[in-house]
Amino acid sequence: MPEERQPLACIRRVLQEMPPKFDPPTEGFLRCQGLDTSRIRPMGLNECLFAPSPKVIAAIQANLARINRYPDAQCPAVGELVSRRTGVPMTRIVWGNGSEELIQGAVQLTSSPGDRVVLPVPTFWGYRAIVRAAGMEITEAPNRADGMPDVDRIVAAVDARTHLAFCVTPNNPSGSMLCAADFARLAQRVPDDVLLFVDEAYHEFGAAAGGPDILALLAARRGPWIVARTFSKAYAMAGMRIGYALCSAEEVAQALKKTTCVFNVPLLAQAAALAALEDADHLARVLALTAAGRAQLDAGFRALGLAPMASVGNFVSVRLPLPGAQAVGAMLERGVQIHAWPDPGFERFVRITVGAHEDNLACLEALAEVLAAAKPQRSIA
Numbered sequence: 001m002p003e004e005r006q007p008l009a010c011i012r013r014v015l016q017e018m019p020p021k022f023d024p025p026t027e028g029f030l031r032c033q034g035l036d037t038s039r040i041r042p043m044g045l046n047e048c049l050f051a052p053s054p055k056v057i058a059a060i061q062a063n064l065a066r067i068n069r070y071p072d073a074q075c076p077a078v079g080e081l082v083s084r085r086t087g088v089p090m091t092r093i094v095w096g097n098g099s100e101e102l103i104q105g106a107v108q109l110t111s112s113p114g115d116r117v118v119l120p121v122p123t124f125w126g127y128r129a130i131v132r133a134a135g136m137e138i139t140e141a142p143n144r145a146d147g148m149p150d151v152d153r154i155v156a157a158v159d160a161r162t163h164l165a166f167c168v169t170p171n172n173p174s175g176s177m178l179c180a181a182d183f184a185r186l187a188q189r190v191p192d193d194v195l196l197f198v199d200e201a202y203h204e205f206g207a208a209a210g211g212p213d214i215l216a217l218l219a220a221r222r223g224p225w226i227v228a229r230t231f232s233k234a235y236a237m238a239g240m241r242i243g244y245a246l247c248s249a250e251e252v253a254q255a256l257k258k259t260t261c262v263f264n265v266p267l268l269a270q271a272a273a274l275a276a277l278e279d280a281d282h283l284a285r286v287l288a289l290t291a292a293g294r295a296q297l298d299a300g301f302r303a304l305g306l307a308p309m310a311s312v313g314n315f316v317s318v319r320l321p322l323p324g325a326q327a328v329g330a331m332l333e334r335g336v337q338i339h340a341w342p343d344p345g346f347e348r349f350v351r352i353t354v355g356a357h358e359d360n361l362a363c364l365e366a367l368a369e370v371l372a373a374a375k376p377q378r379s380i381a
């Protein structure tokens, strides 16, 4: 008797066994849950809460009638500008449908099922699903108490089955940033046969806060590296889905490119990114507004008796005297969406995206109410 063929056996076991894909609580998602999103301040997803540059909007409008055409696969116009600004030749730049596509690509390009990937934790929640879907194991390198990636733990976590090590700086959700000396140590100590992937999604905020020049420090590294950046944060273009990877060598870039789809970056996203890079004044305004909003949130948290983490990003994290998930629900009832860290051991931490003055004010007022309401429960418990 031939064995009966199982229709769903074609799905890789690792994907069958993974939990359902997480639905990020975007505006449309909340609306489908029956919430009136016109009354909700979206301070939970680390989007930029300031508008994109008017020049970006104009570039998108100017290109709308061209969407019958495929986009350029190599993103030549914006690539040329990034190359000029970074000093990395175009042959070593790879464009992605958001920087998340490039994280996924780095996982694909280095590793086979059973391999290990070093990941500092806590960090951007997207990493775990990407690594697991590839059938690989994560070796965790716990961050320092201040949320900073721990360079020595990252290096120590690399073993013979590791071909890829991640580092996120400035880190999400802590907002902390490695100093030049620590990053230089990382760049030199991660073995030469391991791809060091540096996630600089918050690069512009880090640079504005006086952060180290990661590319310059990587020049001393012999082994392969990738630095990933995005237009989703400081350039206020999360909905456009465009990011890029600066690679140590053409071979690395070529391999990364092979993991992406042919036309992975939309024509409108390329035009928008070029306009965004050309509008330095707008970027400066966003960075200044973000720094002011961050200081406002930081001071407001302290006035509420909390101890926020020192962040350079467009968000601030803080430990609450109640579970983060409970705070998320209570804040949403008061019209403010925030994010609870999903990491085990950090159940009381929340992350709040910096907004305009009135967003931050509303958030702090709502949080004061939530803390006051939680007090009696705490004394009973």
Ligand SMILES: Cc1ncc(COP(=O)(O)O)c(C=O)c1O
Pocket: 045, 046, 097, 098, 099, 100, 101, 124, 126, 168, 171, 172, 199, 201, 202, 229, 230, 231, 232, 238, 242, 243
């Ligand atoms: C550290 C980090 N890396 C990558 C990403 C993904 O960004 P993108 O929108 O470019 O895919 C995020 C998004 O929040 C992030 O926080």
